[in-house]
Amino acid sequence: MRGVAACGFFIILFDAVLSVARWAGLVLLKFPSCGGLAGLWAFGALKLAILHVFTSTLTEGKPQPVLHRFVALLCLLSPVFESGQILMASPSEPYVGPSTDLSMLLLGPVSSSLACVVWEKGLCGDGKIRKDANKPDARQLLIRMLKYFKPDTFYLIAAFSFLILGVICDTFIPLYQGKVIDMLRGEALQTNFCYAVGQLALISLGSALFSGMRGGIFMCTLARLNKRLKHLLFHTLLQQEVHFFDENKPGPLSSRLHSDVDRMGRTVALNANALVRSTVKTCLMLSVMLGLSWELTVLTCIEMPLLAIVQNKYITWYKELKDQMQDCHAQNKDLAFQTIGGIRTVRSCKAENDELRRYNQALDQMCAVKTRSGIYSSVFLLIRRLVTLGIKILMLLQARNLLLSGRLTIGSLVSFFLYQKPMSNNLKEILYCYGETMSTIGVISKVFSYLDRTPKCKKAGDLVPEKLQGRIIFQNVTFAYPSAQDKTVLKSLSMELKPGKMTALIGPNGCGKTSCVNLLKRLYEPQEGQILLDGEPLHHYKHEYLHQKVALVSQNPVLFSGSLRYNIEYGLKDCSLEQVKEAAKKANADDFISELENEYDTDIRECGSNLSAGQTQCIAIIRALVRHPQVIILDEATSKLDVEAQHAVLQEILSCGRTVLVVAHQLKTVEKADHIIFLEKGAVAEEGTHQELMAKKGRYYCWKEELFSQHS
Numbered sequence: 001m002r003g004v005a006a007c008g009f010f011i012i013l014f015d016a017v018l019s020v021a022r023w024a025g026l027v028l029l030k031f032p033s034c035g036g037l038a039g040l041w042a043f044g045a046l047k048l049a050i051l052h053v054f055t056s057t058l059t060e061g062k063p064q065p066v067l068h069r070f071v072a073l074l075c076l077l078s079p080v081f082e083s084g085q086i087l088m089a090s091p092s093e094p095y096v097g098p099s100t101d102l103s104m105l106l107l108g109p110v111s112s113s114l115a116c117v118v119w120e121k122g123l124c125g126d127g128k129i130r131k132d133a134n135k136p137d138a139r140q141l142l143i144r145m146l147k148y149f150k151p152d153t154f155y156l157i158a159a160f161s162f163l164i165l166g167v168i169c170d171t172f173i174p175l176y177q178g179k180v181i182d183m184l185r186g187e188a189l190q191t192n193f194c195y196a197v198g199q200l201a202l203i204s205l206g207s208a209l210f211s212g213m214r215g216g217i218f219m220c221t222l223a224r225l226n227k228r229l230k231h232l233l234f235h236t237l238l239q240q241e242v243h244f245f246d247e248n249k250p251g252p253l254s255s256r257l258h259s260d261v262d263r264m265g266r267t268v269a270l271n272a273n274a275l276v277r278s279t280v281k282t283c284l285m286l287s288v289m290l291g292l293s294w295e296l297t298v299l300t301c302i303e304m305p306l307l308a309i310v311q312n313k314y315i316t317w318y319k320e321l322k323d324q325m326q327d328c329h330a331q332n333k334d335l336a337f338q339t340i341g342g343i344r345t346v347r348s349c350k351a352e353n354d355e356l357r358r359y360n361q362a363l364d365q366m367c368a369v370k371t372r373s374g375i376y377s378s379v380f381l382l383i384r385r386l387v388t389l390g391i392k393i394l395m396l397l398q399a400r401n402l403l404l405s406g407r408l409t410i411g412s413l414v415s416f417f418l419y420q421k422p423m424s425n426n427l428k429e430i431l432y433c434y435g436e437t438m439s440t441i442g443v444i445s446k447v448f449s450y451l452d453r454t455p456k457c458k459k460a461g462d463l464v465p466e467k468l469q470g471r472i473i474f475q476n477v478t479f480a481y482p483s484a485q486d487k488t489v490l491k492s493l494s495m496e497l498k499p500g501k502m503t504a505l506i507g508p509n510g511c512g513k514t515s516c517v518n519l520l521k522r523l524y525e526p527q528e529g530q531i532l533l534d535g536e537p538l539h540h541y542k543h544e545y546l547h548q549k550v551a552l553v554s555q556n557p558v559l560f561s562g563s564l565r566y567n568i569e570y571g572l573k574d575c576s577l578e579q580v581k582e583a584a585k586k587a588n589a590d591d592f593i594s595e596l597e598n599e600y601d602t603d604i605r606e607c608g609s610n611l612s613a614g615q616t617q618c619i620a621i622i623r624a625l626v627r628h629p630q631v632i633i634l635d636e637a638t639s640k641l642d643v644e645a646q647h648a649v650l651q652e653i654l655s656c657g658r659t660v661l662v663v664a665h666q667l668k669t670v671e672k673a674d675h676i677i678f679l680e681k682g683a684v685a686e687e688g689t690h691q692e693l694m695a696k697k698g699r700y701y702c703w704k705e706e707l708f709s710q711h712s
């Protein structure tokens with residue numbers, strides 16, 4: 001900021017030197033005048049080039065854009081002002097050239113500096129001289145957003161063409177209405193009257209037709225854009241590592257995916273539509289109004305920058321509040337979703353009042369933000385009205401002067417005021433579009449930040465061996481969850497899962513059993529050490545192959561709404577009903593499925609709410625078996641099955657020489673295991689066969705004693 005001000009000061013000094021040099025040159029060469037308006041423009045252009053080079057030298061080739069704008073103002077303000085003077089002057093007064101008065105010489109630099117400060121401080125930002133590093137961000141985001149419309153370029157060209165045609169028709173409707181009214185008196189011929197009515201009807205029809213076409217095509221384009229963006233965002237979200245979902249809850253993510261994408265598409269498309277419409281209308285009206293009175297037109301146009309300054313301030317505050325509102329909205333949604341989703345737990349814990357209080361607190365927060373937003377909005381409205389009123393009074397004063405001096409007739413004044421209202425509305429619409437677009441920048445940048453996020457996990461390889469033994473080795477694995485880096489969950493853990501054998505992982509709550517499973521399924525990556533499958537690190541295998549060959553059945557499997565068959569085949573390509581039936585038979589679940597109303601096509605409703613816990617586990621086991629895995633992980637996966645089903649499942653799983661990892665809390669449930677590993681605080685505390693560990697039972701503390709006593 002200081003650098004910009006210092007450069008500005010040196011530019012003004014240099015500009016003064018150039019002006020003095022010109023004056024000295026004219027005197028020395030005895031030129032009678034400065035060459036009139038042409039000379040003034042020529043000198044302005046020359047000064048622009050010289051100051052441009054000077055600014056580049058001053059800033060070592062990296063001039064801030066604000067300096068370019070300042071130089072342009074400094075050089076061109078004077079010729080523009082003089083040109084205006086000529087236009088305003090009556091033809092009888094000859095142009096005498098720019099005044100050599102000192103105050104007039106100072107006017108250039110002073111008004112340029114003032115205009116620059118008003119523009120940079122008021123119009124373009126947050127109360128400081130515009131941060132050049134920030135501004136391109138908003139612009140770049142919008143440009144990037146517009147690029148997503150590229151596949152619909154043809155539709156957009158059509159929509160904008162209809163838009164312009166519609167606006168032209170709209171502008172001419174009052175003109176033709178006037179013509180028809182003029183002919184009502186009956187002096188005109190009947191044919192001429194019919195012709196004028198025909199023209200009016202035609203132009204009205206054109207307006208309706210073009211407006212309708214424009215609206216339809218815009219809506220269609222918007223729908224296509226929304227679809228593309230949502231698809232892209234959902235695709236990007238699905239690529240993210242699991243840790244991303246630990247940090248970002250489903251509620252806010254779903255809100256980004258739906259409300260935010262809808263909003264950004266709608267805002268950009270509809271505002272572009274309104275902006276073009278208002279701009280075309282404004283240009284047409286401006287030309288008519290300038291013809292009536294340029295002084296009143298200037299006053300009408302002054303309203304816009306003044307309102308822009310106020311609006312800009314408001315937008316800066318409003319943007320912050322809007323972000324807060326969105327966060328509150330997402331939080332409220334999340335809370336309601338959690339409570340309704342877990343209504344059984346809420347009811348059984350009699351926590352309705354607690355949940356109501358929590359929800360109420362969140363609503364209070366939202367209400368406070370909305371109240372603040374309401375206050376800002378009413379203050380903004382008040383200031384806006386005052387500005388408009390002030391300008392109106394100035395216009396009336398000016399109009400009186402013009403009428404008294406005979407430079408304006410009453411009729412022209414009435415016409416001017418008739419144009420003024422729609423003209424102001426257009427300008428307000430342009431401002432509103434700008435404000436709306438700027439307030440969406442936060443949303444756009446959040447959505448783009450998700451779109452640009454690169455998943456922080458190792459890229460999967462392309463290893464797909466035909467034969468897999470299923471030997472798994474944990475080699476000095478050290479792991480902490482990314483969200484709790486300072487808490488090491490697994491400490492230099494080494495263990496081996498042998499092919500064709502059943503290994504049991506056992507230990508107290510929180511010792512790291514599920515973390516081992518998570519690493520084995522590559523849901524997280526270890527910080528140190530590695531996990532080898534048949535001697536190869538897990539990330540060398542192709543993603544689909546690894547998850548097909550290493551199947552996990554967890555204690556609380558997740559089922560999706562859809563048919564039973566859909567849930568079993570989930571993620572598999574080309575899986576026949578016979579294969580599904582075969583896997584169900586192996587899991588001893590064929591009988592219960594055949595008793596269902598539509599057998600494998602039975603709709604299991606949301607999250608399998610119409611299935612028992614044991615039946616849900618059965619479906620998860622079938623889902624694993626249908627993949628023909630070489631490694632099966634059972635994370636307390638048979639805890640809800642009856643004895644017969646448990647026996648059948650274990651028999652089947654062990655029958656094909658698979659590597660089986662069973663996660664359990666009790667020794668009783670892992671009697672059949674060939675090898676048992678006790679984990680304690682993320683490291684192997686003891687390992688051996690069932691008998692070996694039973695022999696050592698005296699050496700264990702209470703939780704282990706509990707396990708043994710349960711067994712005995």
Ligand SMILES: Nc1ncnc2c1ncn2[C@@H]1O[C@H](COP(=O)(O)OP(=O)(O)OP(=O)(O)O)[C@@H](O)[C@H]1O
Pocket residue numbers: 246481483484489507508509510511512513514515516
């Ligand atoms: N997503 C997570 N982010 C941060 N810490 C986690 C996460 N999941 C688990 N932990 C922590 O890691 C530790 C080990 O958890 P883990 O689920 O592996 O234990 P466990 O042996 O399976 O326990 P349990 O027998 O209760 O299922 C615990 O202290 C837990 O708090």
